[in-house]
Amino acid sequence: MRRGGRRPIGMRLAWIAFAMLPAIAHSNECSVRSGPKTAALVELYTSEGCSSCPPADRWLSAFTSVARNGDVVPLAFHVGYWDYIGWKDAYADARYTERQRERASASGARYVYTPQVVLGGRDFPAWSSERSLTAAFDAIRRKPAAVTLELSASVAADRTVSTRLTASSSATLASRNLALVTVVTQDGLGSQVTAGENRGEKLRHDFVVRDLAMHRGLGGMQSTFKSKADWNAQRMAVAAFAQDLATGEVLQAVSLPLCP
Numbered sequence: 473m474r475r476g477g478r479r480p481i482g483m484r485l486a487w488i489a490f491a492m493l494p495a496i497a498h499s500n501e502c503s504v505r506s507g508p509k510t511a512a513l514v515e516l517y518t519s520e521g522c523s524s525c526p527p528a529d530r531w532l533s534a535f536t537s538v539a540r541n542g543d544v545v546p547l548a549f550h551v552g553y554w555d556y557i558g559w560k561d562a563y564a565d566a567r568y569t570e571r572q573r574e575r576a577s578a579s580g581a582r583y584v585y586t587p588q589v590v591l592g593g594r595d596f597p598a599w600s601s602e603r604s605l606t607a608a609f610d611a612i613r614r615k616p617a618a619v620t621l622e623l624s625a626s627v628a629a630d631r632t633v634s635t636r637l638t639a640s641s642s643a644t645l646a647s648r649n650l651a652l653v654t655v656v657t658q659d660g661l662g663s664q665v666t667a668g669e670n671r672g673e674k675l676r677h678d679f680v681v682r683d684l685a686m687h688r689g690l691g692g693m694q695s696t697f698k699s700k701a702d703w704n705a706q707r708m709a710v711a712a713f714a715q716d717l718a719t720g721e722v723l724q725a726v727s728l729p730l731c732p
Contacts, residue, residue, distance in 0.1 A: 502731040503624035504542065506724050510615040512608075513713050513725040514546045515590040516679075517572050520561040521554035523669035528587035531599065533678040536659075544609075545711050545725040546679045547655060551586065559668030563661065563680050571684075578720055593720035618645060619690070619714040619724040623654070627730050631699035635685075637712045638692040641723075645690070650723075652687045654712045656697045657727075658704065682708075690714065705730050 516532045518525045535546045551572060552564035572584045579595060589599035592612050598604035619641045626634050635654050662676040682700060687693035713725035 500731055501624055501626040502728055503622065504726050504728045505623075506617060506619075506621040506726045507542075508617055509613050510592075510617050510723070511542060511725045512544045512612045513592060513722040514544055516546070516548045517551055517568070517584070517586055517588040517590070518548055518677075519551050519554045519564065519586050520663055520665060520670060520675055521557050521559045521668045522586045525587045526670065526673065526675055528589070528599070529675065529677055533676070536678065539679070539727060540729075542727060545713065545727045547657060547681050547711060548677055548679045549681050550677075551584075553584075554586065554668075557668045559665055559670065562663065563677065563682070565681075565684075567684055568681065575720055578717070593715055593722040617724050618642070621712055621714060621724050621726045623710065623712045623726050623728055625710045625728055625730060627705050631703055631705060633697040633699070633705075633708075633710065633730065635695045635697070635710050635712075636692070637687075637695075639690040639714050639724075641690055641714075645723075649717045650688075650690055651715050651717050652690065652693050652712065653715065654685045654693065654695050654710060655681045656683045657709050657711060658682050659707045659709075660704070661702075706732070 514535065516528055518529055532546050532548055535544050538544045539546055549568035549571065550561050550563040551569040552561055552566065553569055555561060575590065576584050589596045591608055596608060619639050622638045624636045633656055637652055637654050639652055657679050659678040661680050662674065665671055665673045665675060682703065683697040685695035709727055709729045711725065711727040714723040716723065
């Protein structure tokens, strides 16, 4: 946690132009296929119990327009290790804390913190600098995609979300320690905080990860996500990415709004 910390900055993201095929809707299923360039996976590790996190939450929400085009895949992982201060984050999940700790350990970091931005699988402490962010995005989009992802999703009458993800790559990746991850996200969430460091604040969150499934290796995976009481399919999406677990590098990412 970094008190005082960063402040939101104006973003000029119109220049980003990753190639991404549009989503195709048919019946109650949507699908998307990744393009030839590598998309940028932006992970924010945040907590409603962290006084320096609200500016980072607002920063992530600024990616709404480019996220619609598949240019950037933003995800907000809420962690619970600040709950003891006095406010329990309703969107936190022990699996997200575990993911943050595992990625920190793999990179040699001695601790985890919030707010933390991980870009393309690597810690990105300069997230509040537009110049640094632009350079980092340029570096990612120059990489030809090492993996092609195809993601489809459907919503049942009981709001259960079913997804199917397939990944194809060159034979040179076969020996690497790879994983596929699929998540369900929700926009427009928020809380009126009544205790802890953010007491009295009304917080809003977008791209909040509500559930997660992981598969070791490439190939494909099918996942079923049972709905929670506050799920609103009109504000939800699914996202998926392929990652090298040894290096942390994200090889490709896609996102897809749920069909009405």
